[in-house]
Amino acid sequence: MTTATVDLYKPVKATLTKVIDESPSIKTFVLEPEVEFSFKTGQFIQLSLEGIGEAPFTPSSSPLVKDRIEVTIMKAGFVTEKIHNLKEGAVLGIRGPYGRGYPxxxxxxxxxxxxxxxxxxxxxxxxxxxxxxxxxxxxxxxxxxxxxxxxxxxxxxxxxxxxxxxxxxxxxxxxxxxxxxxxxxxxxxxxxxxxxxxxxxxxxxxxxxxxxxxxxxxxxxxxxxxxxxxxxxMEKNMSCAVGKCGHCMMGKYFVCKDGPVFSYDEIKDQPDIWK
Ligand SMILES: Cc1cc2nc3c(=O)[nH]c(=O)nc-3n(C[C@H](O)[C@H](O)[C@H](O)COP(=O)(O)OP(=O)(O)OC[C@H]3O[C@@H](n4cnc5c(N)ncnc54)[C@H](O)[C@@H]3O)c2cc1C
Ligand code: FES
Missing domain, CATH: 3.40.50.80 (Nucleotide-binding domain of ferredoxin-NADP reductase (FNR) module)
Known part of the structure; x- marks a missing residue:
């Protein structure tokens, strides 16, 4: 595995090596990226499936492990259902990591x-x-x-x-x-x-x-x-994940860039924080 720098805008290929059933609607996907992938705990990634789409997820694995990344996904709609149907050996894309994690x-x-x-x-x-x-x-x-x-x-x-x-x-x-x-x-x-x-x-x-x-x-x-x-x-609908499209706005904040982790005093006066 190389340690090439990850381009924030370009997905890195990652191979699905294991699928773990966690509950009737939740599975954990163990992925091996083709280059080392670092993130801070609480930051999120955009996970993509070619020809299907992409969605944001927060890694559930240790940020101290660089050669493997785990995401735990609840079946919620189109993209997550397609991911739930994947078998070991499938290739996905990961871009990121994005945002501000836990302080x-x-x-x-x-x-x-x-x-x-x-x-x-x-x-x-x-x-x-x-x-x-x-x-x-x-x-x-x-x-x-x-x-x-x-x-x-x-x-x-x-x-x-x-x-x-x-x-x-x-x-x-x-x-x-x-x-x-x-x-x-x-x-x-x-x-x-x-x-x-x-x-x-x-x-x-x-x-x-x-x-x-x-x-x-x-x-x-x-x-x-x-x-x-x-x-x-905080979880808001996202698209670009880099503070450009405005999909994730919560009052004055871009959740993708300023969050997703916020202290309550930062966001309590913003609109629709619980939606
Ligand atoms: C920063 C961040 C981290 C996340 N981490 C995880 C995670 O670790 N595990 C996990 O299972 N899910 C996580 N999510 C939620 C996940 O991104 C959505 O469930 C996913 O995008 C739904 O995509 P879909 O195409 O399957 O559903 P769609 O068909 O797009 O929609 C199904 C339903 O989910 C809603 N929805 C879509 N996108 C989001 C979203 N981003 N947040 C909340 N509701 C949404 C839609 O409004 C709709 O009601 C996270 C979201 C964000 C923003
Ligand atoms: S997702 Fe595009 S600005 Fe946040």
Missing amino acids: LEKLYGKEVLVLGGGCGFAPIRSLLYNLEAEKDKIKKLTFCYGSKTPKDCIYKGYIDHLRSVDKFEVYRSVDQADDEWNETEGVVTCLLDEISINVEESAAVVVGPPIMMKFGVQKLLDIGYPEHKIFLS
Whole structure:
């Protein structure tokens, strides 16, 4: 593998080497780019399929791994359905990385709270890989994850691993439990009543569907988190990914260029932030 510089506008070819079923609607795609591909946790890529189209995704793999990139994709429409039908050996295009990722320096020295819902675990997994590798830099990590049903919980093996990591605590909830579920039943925000965290020493990251982020942020504000210590990864429809076309505008911001990660105080007054 060469280490040629990646051209931000031109896709790099990447071979699909493995497909992992995570839930009935979510799969992880392991890709091997033809050149080393670097990104910072929370940045996104544009993944393309020749003759079909492209869509933005945040890598779910570790930013410390350069020869392989994993994307975890929920089937949502035309492009994602075509990607879900791919078999090992298929060739895709990757361009990027784009945007501003998680502000790691604002998490160092803190009790980090991560609140995630559904496919929002994908970008969170990349952050957790990064923080696990640097766990001497944080006080502790509390991860609260919610999904609709036990079948929709993704990365089950990785959850077991996280529970064995020193300084890491994991709490899970499902909206609707089954007979085998022995964790919390209820919306993900109810997990915030179970955890023990020193809010003054903490910063929070929230990633998930808009409605979950809206209520998650509200609850964090209620328990005392200041607006500038809540970080959100925003998803808006995108096209160019480089701040030219305006598809991703959220008030004064280009989500592709200024985000996708924002602190709540930066975006709270912009229109339609939860749509
Ligand atoms: C920065 C960023 C990172 C993302 N990371 C991931 C990820 O890691 N995993 C993942 O599964 N998805 C992720 N998404 C969402 C993903 O890009 C969309 O699901 C995808 O573009 C839908 O394409 P489609 O052609 O399959 O659906 P379409 O046929 O285009 O649309 C299906 C539905 O999805 C909506 N939609 C389309 N594009 C987006 C979008 N960008 N954001 C939100 N809704 C959209 C449409 O309005 C429509 O309701 C991310 C989006 C952004 C902006
Ligand atoms: S996607 Fe074109 S400006 Fe952001």
